[in-house]
Amino acid sequence: VAAEKTRQLTVQMMQNPQILAALQERLDGLNGSPSGYMESLPKVVKRRVNALKNLQVKCAHIEAKFYEEVHELERKYAALYQPLFDKRSDIVKAAYEPTDEECEWKADEEEDDCPKTSFNQDEMKEKAKLEEEKKDEEKEDPKGIPEFWLTVFKNVDLLSDMLQEHDEPILKHLQDIKVKFSDPGQPMSFTLEFHFEPNDFFTNTMLTKTYKMRSEPDENDPFSFDGPEIMSCTGCTIDWTKGKNVTLKTIKKKQKHKGRGTVRTVTKTVPNDSFFNFFTPPEVPENGELDEDSEAILAADFEIGHFIRERIVPRAVLYFTGEAIEDDDDDYDEEGEEADDEVKPPKNYHMTLELTFWKL
Amino acid sequence: VAAEKTRQLTVQMMQNPQILAALQERLDGLNGSPSGYMESLPKVVKRRVNALKNLQVKCAHIEAKFYEEVHELERKYAALYQPLFDKRSDIVKAAYEPTDEECEWKADEEEDDCPKTSFNQDEMKEKAKLEEEKKDEEKEDPKGIPEFWLTVFKNVDLLSDMLQEHDEPILKHLQDIKVKFSDPGQPMSFTLEFHFEPNDFFTNTMLTKTYKMRSEPDENDPFSFDGPEIMSCTGCTIDWTKGKNVTLKTIKKKQKHKGRGTVRTVTKTVPNDSFFNFFTPPEVPENGELDEDSEAILAADFEIGHFIRERIVPRAVLYFTGEAIEDDDDDYDEEGEEADDEVKPPKNYHMTLELTFWKL
Numbered sequence: 043v044a045a046e047k048t049r050q051l052t053v054q055m056m057q058n059p060q061i062l063a064a065l066q067e068r069l070d071g072l073n074g075s076p077s078g079y080m081e082s083l084p085k086v087v088k089r090r091v092n093a094l095k096n097l098q099v100k101c102a103h104i105e106a107k108f109y110e111e112v113h114e115l116e117r118k119y120a121a122l123y124q125p126l127f128d129k130r131s132d133i134v135k136a137a138y139e140p141t142d143e144e145c146e147w148k149a150d151e152e153e154d155d156c157p158k159t160s161f162n163q164d165e166m167k168e169k170a171k172l173e174e175e176k177k178d179e180e181k182e183d184p185k186g187i188p189e190f191w192l193t194v195f196k197n198v199d200l201l202s203d204m205l206q207e208h209d210e211p212i213l214k215h216l217q218d219i220k221v222k223f224s225d226p227g228q229p230m231s232f233t234l235e236f237h238f239e240p241n242d243f244f245t246n247t248m249l250t251k252t253y254k255m256r257s258e259p260d261e262n263d264p265f266s267f268d269g270p271e272i273m274s275c276t277g278c279t280i281d282w283t284k285g286k287n288v289t290l291k292t293i294k295k296k297q298k299h300k301g302r303g304t305v306r307t308v309t310k311t312v313p314n315d316s317f318f319n320f321f322t323p324p325e326v327p328e329n330g331e332l333d334e335d336s337e338a339i340l341a342a343d344f345e346i347g348h349f350i351r352e353r354i355v356p357r358a359v360l361y362f363t364g365e366a367i368e369d370d371d372d373d374y375d376e377e378g379e380e381a382d383d384e385v386k387p388p389k390n391y392h393m394t395l396e397l398t399f400w401k402l
Numbered sequence: 403v404a405a406e407k408t409r410q411l412t413v414q415m416m417q418n419p420q421i422l423a424a425l426q427e428r429l430d431g432l433n434g435s436p437s438g439y440m441e442s443l444p445k446v447v448k449r450r451v452n453a454l455k456n457l458q459v460k461c462a463h464i465e466a467k468f469y470e471e472v473h474e475l476e477r478k479y480a481a482l483y484q485p486l487f488d489k490r491s492d493i494v495k496a497a498y499e500p501t502d503e504e505c506e507w508k509a510d511e512e513e514d515d516c517p518k519t520s521f522n523q524d525e526m527k528e529k530a531k532l533e534e535e536k537k538d539e540e541k542e543d544p545k546g547i548p549e550f551w552l553t554v555f556k557n558v559d560l561l562s563d564m565l566q567e568h569d570e571p572i573l574k575h576l577q578d579i580k581v582k583f584s585d586p587g588q589p590m591s592f593t594l595e596f597h598f599e600p601n602d603f604f605t606n607t608m609l610t611k612t613y614k615m616r617s618e619p620d621e622n623d624p625f626s627f628d629g630p631e632i633m634s635c636t637g638c639t640i641d642w643t644k645g646k647n648v649t650l651k652t653i654k655k656k657q658k659h660k661g662r663g664t665v666r667t668v669t670k671t672v673p674n675d676s677f678f679n680f681f682t683p684p685e686v687p688e689n690g691e692l693d694e695d696s697e698a699i700l701a702a703d704f705e706i707g708h709f710i711r712e713r714i715v716p717r718a719v720l721y722f723t724g725e726a727i728e729d730d731d732d733d734y735d736e737e738g739e740e741a742d743d744e745v746k747p748p749k750n751y752h753m754t755l756e757l758t759f760w761k762l
Contacts, residue, residue, distance in 0.1 A: 090500060090547050094718075094719035095507055097486045097490050100486055105479075105716075112472060115471050119467075123464060126457045126464075134454075140449070140450060140453035146456075187447055193439070363440050
């Protein structure tokens with residue numbers, strides 16, 4: 043009935059020249075907005091714009107191939123980085139002791155020669171050095187770089203947010219994170235390998251997380267294409283030692299007997315916050331529909347996986363020492379800088395991370 | 403004298419065990435901060451961390467080569483896009499009339515078949531169509547896509563901010579923007595070519611702006627390397643027709659004669675706001691030192707040049723129609739979305755735009 047009334051009203055309105063004129067005026071007013079502008083174009087011009095849009099779709103498909111070739115390049119360069127990463131891993135886990143030459147850091151030298159150094163700084167340095175040597179003597183001789191990856195995790199907000207106290211003793215055993223790319227010709231993906239030394243928590247020597255990607259325009263929305271996207275991810279089974287599974291906790295619950303009314307206490311096992319939930323991400327169902335929680339978890343997961351691949355693995359030592367310059371820092375002005383200088387440089391060659399499952 | 407006093411005070415302080423203990427405590431408190439943490443490490447571990455940093459410098463140099471190869475790929479793909487861009491240009495400037503098939507846009511068809519279409523929408527569409535046809539008859543037959551690039555400029559905030567009213571009649575004559583890359587083996591750079599049809603404003607048929615880039619780690623700060631950077635840019639001379647130079651304006655100024663005290667009015671030529679100032683950017687002096695204004699202008703200039711190359715030229719029609727999805731839009735939530743979903747996806751493969759002259 044309401045629909046019928048609306049219909050009648052609309053018919054009346056459309057027959058009223060004044061209302062029509064007012065409508066037209068409002069439509070004209072929309073010319074400033076892009077869609078209104080398009081509407082206002084003569085038909086012949088609109089035709090030509092469509093031709094340009096068809097050319098643009100072709101561009102999107104060429105762009106997809108470009109990103110595939112970039113991915114090939116990344117694969118090629120991964121092989122070039124690997125010997126350096128392997129050496130890093132060997133130093134971290136004390137499989138290799140670097141030579142004096144390898145350990146010489148230019149900046150340290152320069153600091154000593156710094157003309158600013160006044161004698162009292164020298165004195166303080168001397169004191170600090172003595173303190174340090176004393177400390178070194180007290181400590182047992184450390185092997186490699188203890189807690190290297192745990193420290194990296196703690197220094198990166200994105201990761202430290204996932205870290206629970208009970209995860210830390212486990213992550214002390216993390217010895218390396220490697221990125222493995224899918225083979226050429228295979229569907230685009232990458233796997234993060236977390237290599238652990240033998241430990242009391244689980245029997246795996248490696249935990250894995252694989253991210254499937256796609257580099258082609260969506261047929262229904264070709265213009266949204268902007269490089270490879272992570273589509274889904276899969277984790278691995280962790281073979282926890284009995285009683286060591288930090289992703290579960292037992293809680294005590296009181297149960298009331300329906301008939302007798304007596305109360306008993308039962309222990310129940312429930313999920314527990316842990317970094318290691320990273321290895322059991324929510325699955326994206328066939329129809330692509332996810333509840334809000336799973337969506338949020340996957341959105342964060344994709345971002346973390348991407349960040350580990352793109353930043354953490356290639357620059358781990360800089361996150362260990364805190365020297366890694368985060369893009370976020372660019373959002374803040376240096377003290378004393380003028381507001382005029384607030385030009386945010388665009389980000390560089392990072393792989394896109396659009397959460398495409400939202401669109402499925 | 404003040405320095406001497408400070409020195410004496412410091413010596414006294416360093417001899418006071420309580421002050422020393424307090425200092426040590428404060429230093430220990432810094433362990434949470436990365437540099438403090440590094441300080442706290444045993445010497446042998448610090449040595450090994452230095453070895454990792456040296457490996458990281460090697461990574462930065464490999465990364466530089468990666469970006470050079472990406473640049474090669476961009477060059478290769480520029481050649482693949484070019485025929486499509488040439489066709490676009492021909493359609494815009496009416497050198498080519500696209501066929502019916504080329505002008506068929508799937509979405510338009512689909513809209514007509516849309517099940518949502520109720521009869522009153524049909525009626526409104528009919529009215530709109532009649533209006534449109536009437537409009538078309540009134541207008542003289544437009545050639546190509548009039549004001550294509552001017553409309554693009556107006557639809558992009560970054561460009562419309564530079565646009566002055568007196569620039570618009572000139573930009574109506576802009577027929578194409580092309581990106582030309584430096585030849586292989588040459589220093590990395592790209593040139594934006596602005597192609598104009600013959601006009602009353604200047605005799606150039608093309609205005610150019612060249613951006614010099616660099617893709618290698620800074621020796622003094624290798625870890626800041628994050629892809630190619632724009633280093634400087636150069637414009638071109640515009641041969642303005644007499645009286646048409648919009649980058650200059652004449653103002654009247656009153657001058658008082660020193661001796662006689664009489665006042666005369668003189669006309670003075672001064673710079674005028676205009677998009678065309680884009681072709682005379684401030685020069686970066688040899689020592690790299692720039693005043694704040696020039697710095698701000700160049701920061702904005704680099705961003706604009708980069709944006710034209712990376713977004714505007716490859717997707718011009720989407721900026722014309724308003725369909726281009728801006729990254730900035732991602733900063734805003736869709737209505738009704740939960741705050742939990744607020745994960746900003748990282749940006750994708752864009753060329754870095756660090757303003758390196760600040761560091762020179």
